[in-house]
Amino acid sequence: xxxxxxxxxxxxxxxxxxxxxxxxxxxxxxxxxxxxxxxxxxxxxxxxxxxxxxxxxxxxxxxxxxxxxx
Numbered sequence: 001x002x003x004x005x006x007x008x009x010x011x012x013x014x015x016x017x018x019x020x021x022x023x024x025x026x027x028x029x030x031x032x033x034x035x036x037x038x039x040x041x042x043x044x045x046x047x048x049x050x051x052x053x054x055x056x057x058x059x060x061x062x063x064x065x066x067x068x069x070x
Contacts, residue, residue, distance in 0.1 A: 004050035004063050011066040013055045015041035018065040 005011065015037030022033050029037075036059075045053035045066050052060050 005047045005053060005066075006068070007047055007050075009047070010069040011045040011047065011053060011063075012069060013040045013043050013045055013061055013065060014067045017067070018061075021062070021065060 018037050019029055019033070022029050040055045040059070040061075043055050045055050045061060046057070047053045048060070051063055053063065053066065055061050
């Protein structure tokens with residue numbers, strides 16, 4: 001597993017990874033998080049820096065919630 005985004009890589013947001021991270025940190029997934037995950041699942045992520053990217057041009061996502069495309 002990578003420890004950050006590759007600046008030249010292409011990534012998509014993966015709701016299952018997001019839900020797992022939320023559940024580990026908060027213990028449960030709220031309806032807001034469910035909606036966010038469902039809406040942006042599979043969307044392309046624009047890399048901002050090594051640890052974060054933008055989905056839909058406005059929402060920051062952590063690299064651990066994303067998957068690199070080949």
